[in-house]
Amino acid sequence: MQELATEETKELTTEELLQNYDSIVEKIITEQVSLPYETITKDVSTGTGTKQDKVVQNGEDGIKEITYKAKYRNDEEIEKIEISSKVIKEPVNKIVEVRTKQVTTRAQTGRTAGANPASTATTSLAKKVEGITPKVKTLNASAYTASTCGKAPGSAGYGRTASGAMASPWYTVAAGSGYKLGTVIYIPYFANKPNGGWFVVQDRGGAISNNKIDVYMGTYNECISFGRRNLECYIYEF
Structure with missing residues (x-):
């Protein structure tokens, strides 16, 4: 009678099972981004001639704070979802007045x-x-x-x-x-x-x-x- 060989099944511990899977970690992160200012041009000239620009208000970027929920696998980001945002500082627009420098020229009328x-x-x-x-x-x-x-x-x-x-x-x-x-x-x-x-x-x-x-x-x-x-x-x- 032929004797059949049997293979024993080895049971793995929980620790050993976790080692065989990549770990996924969730984090809540907050970032601040710049809000660019706009340049507004106002034409205040009344005639023709050589254009001259005058900055009456300097521009300044604002700040926006954004909160994300991010997922990482083995310290590598695999997902990032925005969950909230708020403006910390409003941008200040740059205002430029465009004037016309009156140029006098010789003409028949003087x-x-x-x-x-x-x-x-x-x-x-x-x-x-x-x-x-x-x-x-x-x-x-x-x-x-x-x-x-x-x-x-x-x-x-x-x-x-x-x-x-x-x-x-x-x-x-x-x-x-x-x-x-x-x-x-x-x-x-x-x-x-x-x-x-x-x-x-x-x-x-x-x-x-x-x-x-x-x-x-x-x-x-x-x-x-x-x-x-x-x-x-x-x-x-x-």
């Missing part, structure tokens, strides 16, 4: 002067217009004197201007109808002349348009020597 020459001059004309902001134009200037006006010496109108006043060298200018009689004009080119380069529109001329002036000088030779030039003029209108 530009506003950056500095008023009348504020530093000492002549009576300068003092008269000290509180007025001048316009600056480049005008084509020529010269005239009594002998070039086509009037004979001794005649009723000889040397008399359209304003009724007698023409005065380095004081009187003739200008187009766009400039009122009595308008004060400062011409830096003539700053070393009598009256310091300050003139008054007292006369008219048939060939004088609004972009030209005729400066009254003392002699014919001065007029010829001057010729015709483009000059910067500060115009004070009442």
Whole structure:
């Protein structure tokens, strides 16, 4: 009779069973994350020109606290579920104002002067217009004197201007109808002349348009020597 071999079944202890399985651990963890601020732009410009930005409020990130339930197997995270969150600190938005820097340019209508020459001059004309902001134009200037006006010496109108006043060298200018009689004009080119380069529109001329002036000088030779030039003029209108 053949004898059958039997194999004994070995019972494992609880400790041995646990060693054969990976352990899973649950943890409650809390993390803080940054809440980025936003940048808000406000256009407060009123014209055209070169853009300039001004920061009126700096931005600052906020803080958010998030609580998770996490599971780990052999110290390796295998699951993470958010269970709650709260804002610890609200973000502060950055506010930027966009302005337009007004750019003055030379044009037919003129530009506003950056500095008023009348504020530093000492002549009576300068003092008269000290509180007025001048316009600056480049005008084509020529010269005239009594002998070039086509009037004979001794005649009723000889040397008399359209304003009724007698023409005065380095004081009187003739200008187009766009400039009122009595308008004060400062011409830096003539700053070393009598009256310091300050003139008054007292006369008219048939060939004088609004972009030209005729400066009254003392002699014919001065007029010829001057010729015709483009000059910067500060115009004070009442």
